[in-house]
Amino acid sequence: MKLDKYTKLLPKTGMGEQAAYDLLSHDIKVRSANLGSDIALAHMDPPTPGIASKLVGLNAQFNQNLLHPDLSPFATDVERRLIEWLAPVWGMADGHMCGGSTLANLTALWCARETGATRVVASVDAHLSVAKAAHILAMEYQALPVDGHGRIELPKMADLSNTCLVLTAGTTGRGMVDPLGKTGALWTHVDAAWAGPLKLSKHASLLDGIEDADSISISAHKWFFQPKDSALILFSDTESQDLVSFGGDYLAVPNIGVQGSRGAAAIPLLATLLAWGQDGLAQRIEHGMDMAEHLADFLQSHPKAELKQMPETGVVNWRPTVGSPEYVLRELGESASSTKINGELWLRHVAANSHADVDLVSQRIERCLR
Ligand SMILES: Cc1ncc(COP(=O)(O)O)c(C=O)c1O
Structure with a gap:
């Protein structure tokens, strides 16, 4: 831990707000990944638009709390309006925001x-959050194999009458979309943490069948370009949320979902959608899809690279045919991450950063493969 500037013991006397701000803001800038750099193409975490981060600061000033609508009447209304706008996009009827898709899946x-x-x-x-949620809820958990493309293989005639079937729209490692649609499960949940926003783009048909789900998770801090912690849990039935609502003597309205106090993530999301419109959002997502396609074409035609498959939702997997993927991973730094596929290490690029320059990333790959 590089915290030399910070005393080991809780300081007895304060340094003052400006000095604390100067100290911390410097370290945050120096020791955080630059997600918006022209070579950042590694993770599902995009750089956030200025308007969203400004409004996060303003939200914090008012310390809004969606648990109590009287503390945040505007934010409560905004979240309602966003759910009204967005839930129908995926054929859902209701929902709420929460701190991430881990919580949405739970x-x-x-x-x-x-x-x-x-x-x-x-x-x-x-995603591991699905097994984790099953564990927390003391539900039996079964992981089914995937086909050669990374899509779930459901046994024919499986009895799913006691089952919550979780399909993934945009798997974490490979970005693949499980076959969506009617399943016969007691409850079908689609984890669309990553690829959900494609429904607002020209690639919407990749998610055909998602409207048959009982619930859908979408991380707004991924392809809605929001600062953390921001996600949507959506339900097809307006009464579903009653199953996870608790009243309390001190509460004016029941507490819905896993979190109690939570901030007004709806406001930066509304601001982003007002600023960009659906077209602006779609254009950024489509640009990401184009970048992934472009990079995959480059890798496919490279004599020293093996592409795992053409990207489905902006995630590219490949490995060098000579030398080790570990070496390339180290050399590529912020341009690549990794994932295991069938126990083997593959490089991974995720097209979440609209400012990335795929030609620069390709040149860096070229240098590693020389
Ligand atoms: C498919 C999928 N589901 C769930 C999650 C967990 O989401 P969060 O990080 O928002 O909790 C992720 C995170 O990468 C994911 O890729």
């Missing part, structure tokens, strides 16, 4: 359990 599985589901089935490529 909320969905909790609803499924309240409906009678006793086990959770997902693919081996599902």
Whole structure:
């Protein structure tokens, strides 16, 4: 831990707000990844628009709390309006915001359990938050294999009458979309943490069938370009949220979902959508999809690279045919991350940063493969 400037013991006397700000703002800038750099193409975390980060600061000044509508009447209305705008995009009827898709997945599985589901089935490529939620909820968990493309393989005639089936729209490692649509499960949840926003772009048909889900998770801090912590949990039935609502003597309205106090993530999301419009959002997502395609074409035609598959939702996997992927990963720094596929290490690029320059990333790859 490089914290030499900070005393080991809790300071007895304060240094003052300006000095503390100067100290911390410097260290944040120096020791955080530059997600908006022209070579950043590694993770599902985009740089956030200025308007969103400004409004996060303003939200904090008013210390808004969506648990109590009287503390944040405007933000409460804004979240309602956003849900009205957005839920129908995926064929859903209701929902709320929460701190991330880990919590959104937990909320969905909790609803499924309240409906009678006793086990959770997902693919081996599902995000770890799904197994974690099943564990928290003491539900049986089964991971099914995936096909050669990384999509869940559901056994024919499987009895899913006691099951919450979790399908992923944009798997974390490979960005693949499980076959969506009617499943026969007691509860079908689609984890669209990453690829959900594609529904607002010209690639919407990749998510055909998502409207048959009972619930959907979408991380707004991924392809809605929001600062953390921002996600949506959406339900097809307006009564589903009642299953995860608790009243309290001190509360004017029931507390819905996993979190109690939570901030007004709806405001920066509304601001971004007002500033960019659906077209502006779509254009950034489509640019990401184009970048991934472009990079995949480059890798496919490279004699020293093996592309795993053409990208489906802006995630590219490849490895060098000579030398080690570990070496390339180290050399590429912020341009690449990695994932294991069938136990083997593959490089991974995620096209979340609209400012990335794929030609620069390709040149860096070229240098590593020389
Ligand atoms: C498919 C999928 N589901 C869930 C999550 C967890 O989301 P969060 O990090 O917003 O909690 C992720 C994170 O990368 C993800 O890729």
